Every structure is written in C-alpha cells, then in structure tokens.
Amino acid sequence: MGEKLETMIVEGGHRLEGEVQISGSKNAALPILAAALLTNEQCVIEHVPFLSDIVEMLAILRCLGCEAEHRSDGSVVVQAKDEKPITAPYELVRKMRASICVLGPLLARRKRAKISMPGGCVIGVRPIDLHLKGMAALGASLDIEHGYIHAEALELKGCEMFLGGAFGSTVLGTGNVMMAATLAKGTTVIENAACEPEVQDLAMFLNTMGAKISGAGTHRIVIEGVEELHGAKHRVIPDRIEAGTFMAAAALSDGDIIIKDARLDHLMAVLDKLSEIGVRVKRLAPENGLERVRIIAAKNYKACDLITLPFPGFPTDLQAQFATILCLVPGISLITEKIYPDRFMHVAELNRLGANIRKESSTIIVQGVDFLSGAPVMATDLRASAALVLAGLVARGETTIEQIYHLDRGYDRIDDKLRALGAQIRRA
Ligand code: EPU
Numbered sequence: 001m002g003e004k005l006e007t008m009i010v011e012g013g014h015r016l017e018g019e020v021q022i023s024g025s026k027n028a029a030l031p032i033l034a035a036a037l038l039t040n041e042q043c044v045i046e047h048v049p050f051l052s053d054i055v056e057m058l059a060i061l062r063c064l065g066c067e068a069e070h071r072s073d074g075s076v077v078v079q080a081k082d083e084k085p086i087t088a089p090y091e092l093v094r095k096m097r098a099s100i101c102v103l104g105p106l107l108a109r110r111k112r113a114k115i116s117m118p119g120g121c122v123i124g125v126r127p128i129d130l131h132l133k134g135m136a137a138l139g140a141s142l143d144i145e146h147g148y149i150h151a152e153a154l155e156l157k158g159c160e161m162f163l164g165g166a167f168g169s170t171v172l173g174t175g176n177v178m179m180a181a182t183l184a185k186g187t188t189v190i191e192n193a194a195c196e197p198e199v200q201d202l203a204m205f206l207n208t209m210g211a212k213i214s215g216a217g218t219h220r221i222v223i224e225g226v227e228e229l230h231g232a233k234h235r236v237i238p239d240r241i242e243a244g245t246f247m248a249a250a251a252l253s254d255g256d257i258i259i260k261d262a263r264l265d266h267l268m269a270v271l272d273k274l275s276e277i278g279v280r281v282k283r284l285a286p287e288n289g290l291e292r293v294r295i296i297a298a299k300n301y302k303a304c305d306l307i308t309l310p311f312p313g314f315p316t317d318l319q320a321q322f323a324t325i326l327c328l329v330p331g332i333s334l335i336t337e338k339i340y341p342d343r344f345m346h347v348a349e350l351n352r353l354g355a356n357i358r359k360e361s362s363t364i365i366v367q368g369v370d371f372l373s374g375a376p377v378m379a380t381d382l383r384a385s386a387a388l389v390l391a392g393l394v395a396r397g398e399t400t401i402e403q404i405y406h407l408d409r410g411y412d413r414i415d416d417k418l419r420a421l422g423a424q425i426r427r428a
Helices: 026-038 052-063 097-110 129-137 171-182 197-208 240-252 268-277 316-327 346-352 382-394 405-410 414-420
Strands: 007-011 017-021 043-046 066-070 076-080 112-116 141-145 148-152 160-162 187-191 212-214 220-224 233-235 256-260 280-287 290-296 332-336 356-360 363-367 376-378 398-402 424-427
Touching: 007 382, 017 414, 026 043, 026 052, 026 066, 026 076, 026 097, 026 171, 026 197, 052 066, 052 076, 052 097, 052 405, 097 112, 097 129, 097 148, 097 171, 129 141, 129 160, 129 171, 171 187, 171 197, 171 212, 171 220, 197 212, 197 233, 240 256, 240 268, 240 290, 240 316, 240 382, 240 414, 268 280, 268 316, 316 332, 316 346, 316 356, 316 363, 316 382, 346 356, 346 376, 346 382, 382 398, 382 405, 382 414, 382 424, 414 424
Parallel strands: 017 256, 043 233, 160 187, 376 398
Antiparallel strands: 007 398, 007 424, 043 076, 066 076, 112 148, 141 148, 187 220, 212 220, 256 290, 280 290, 332 363, 356 363
C-alpha cells in the first residue's frame, strides 16, 4: 500500500481490453465492520477489499477491544473480546471519517461512546448533525467537548424520526442510527432514510445477526428492537463505484472491457449515462453466478448533462471520473453536484492536462477538447485521484499523479488491475 510520497506514472494512449474482477464495496464494508461491535460473538465478513480505509477501520476496532484479522482470502474475522473501551481517538478518526459509524454500535451495546469529531475534508464541510439528531431522538444524551462527542444512554428507546437535511438523506447517518436502533427498546422508524445499496447490505448483515429490520432500500426503514445480537457471516456486495470507474476507463481508452461481479441493479443510472454518451453497454450471461457486463467504446460520443443525486440517481462518487470522459466529448456538458456542492477539486488538475472546464457554483461547464496532454498533477481526494488516473490513460505522453495514497484508500490495487487490461502504469 502506498507511502505518502508515492506517485503514479501513467503513459497515455494504450487501449484497454480484457476482463476485470470487481472487489468488495468499501462503503458497504466499513459500517458492516463497525456493526461487529454489536455482539461479543465472532463475525466473519467476506469479500472485504484490501484498502487503507479498511486497515484504519480495523485499527479502530482493535482500539475498541476487538480482535480483527483481514485474511488473504479477503475475509475479516472480528470479535469484541473486551467491551469496556468506548473511545475512538482523534489520531484514528481524522484519518477516516467513516469511523463515526462506531457511535451507534457503541451506544447500543456499551451504553457510552467518546468519539473524536471528524473534521471537514477536501470535498466539503461534511457535518454529522444528522447522526447526532438520530441518536438524540433515540434518547442518548450528547455533549461536544474538546473536539470529542460524549454520548451516553442507559437505555435507547425506539421512536419515529425524520433523518434529512439540506442535502437530503445521509448514508452513514442512516446506517449509524439503524445500528443503534437494533438494540433499542421498542420500534424505530427512520423516515427519509438513505436508499443506497450499502445501507441495504448493512441491514442484511444486521438481520443475519438477529436484528429485525424491514424497509432497507426504501425511504422508510422500520427497526424492531431486540434484546441481543449474535455473531454472523456475510459477504459484502461488489463495489459499484469501482465498477463505474472501470466502465469509464473502457469508454475513455477506446477500450473493450468485461466487468465481472458488478451488481447491475446498483448501476442503472451509470449504465444509462454511458449509453446516452454513446458507449456500448452489453449485458452478458452470468458466469459462476457472477453478473457481467461488457463496456465497448465508440468513436463518436455526445455531450450530455449529468446531475449527482442520492441512489438510484447518478452517484457523486463517480462524478469526477465522468467529468474526465466529458472533457473529451465535443460540445458542452454540464455537471451539477447535488450531494457535495464543492466536490470539484479535480477541475483545476484536469485543466492542467488541457481540459476546458469552468465552475459556476455547484455546476461545472465542460467544453470538450480534442486531446489531453500529460503533465504532473496532484491527487486531492479519492475520486479526484481516480479521475486523474483515467485522464492519464488517454492523455498524450506521461501523466504523473502525486499523493496517490488517496487512491489506496478506496481502490483495491487499481494499478495492477489496469495493467492487466493493457495500461502502462507504474508507481515511483
Ligand atoms: N450531511 C449533513 N449532515 C449529516 C450528514 C450528512 O448535512 O449529519 C450532508 C453531507 O454534507 C452531504 C449529504 O448530507 O452533503 C450526504 O452525505 P452522506 O451523509 O450521505 O455521506 P456519508 O455517509 O458521510 C457516504 C460515502 C461517501 C459518499 C456519500 C454519498 C462512506 C464511507 N462514504 O458518505 O463516499 O460520497 O455517502 O453517497 O460510505 C467516497 O467513497 O469517496 C465517499 C466520499
């Protein structure tokens, strides 16, 4: 996994062809790992990707008294051995915001939690008010002091709540409250719940642990509290964002790639947008039970407008990668962010490669150019880094991407997978 100073060097102009296997979903695996805190029995989570964010989450679980091992077959075996620790310290939380999702499990099982407030990050301010609102509704008392959330509840009580803010529903917030409510007394109803597949996957794991959750995947989730949860085994869903990133790679590189083990029902908005641009999308028969789709580049693409929205809309986590595609499509495309209005750190870097993008509040105006030309660029966050790697695949000459540790947070050996498809890419 990448050191902080590592760079990625991509030589543009190589056509990508072949098959790529999609790894387990980062954003499903992270809260599912946190859910193991809800029992002192052993949990086995399969298909967990090898990412630095997962390493950080396991470090937090160990700090909270768990034994946790990520085996070479991708499964994580985790068990809470000492249930006294309640603190998630700043050093760990600041490295990964998703660590906030230990709050719900700790409150429910250990009655108390002390969690460092996650800060903002380059994609925006990212408040956690909705997480706290949900916990308060369940009866927790919450204080923020010296950068830490102190939460306490001798007994959580089920209730009806509306979990929404200025930007709609919250994915991790829904998961956090859902986890807390599994052990609350009585029934909890979360209105305006996030419908993302990652929330559904978490609910499925919790139900395997003995929880009684219905409605996950809709805007109304009902959780009937139970006395106790037990150990369970679960296989994490494939990563829809990794799948979408490889689809973009095929579209950009004049490629022809078979994406293996992507859940196409999780990618409808993405496949629809690819078709609208003119990319050929062919569903293939499943192989060994795994869904497959073939993405074939075409010669002439059409400009289009794209708006990021909560699921099943187009995901914000693929906005930067699709911006890279649209940079090279003749005409003007508009991309509007409805989830993180400031998530445009990739724009200045893409412009360094010759793109013509202008930002107007939460919209970017992309004027297609004939070609990009390689240059040194700086990775600023996970998805922006992916967008720059994609740009490097088609840019003339060499693109050097600095600070690629961001990529290792969320892409399981992306360079190895791209190289296997024919890309010229190396770390230095
Ligand atoms: N929001 C609030 N208050 C809250 C929580 C969220 O106002 O208490 C706002 C956010 O600022 C944002 C919107 O609500 O404007 C949606 O945020 P959400 O809570 O849904 O995001 P998240 O759960 O913190 C997860 C993913 C993100 C992904 C978003 C949106 C994980 C670990 N992270 O974040 O993934 O962009 O959902 O789908 O699941 C990534 O993987 O690169 C990434 C950033």
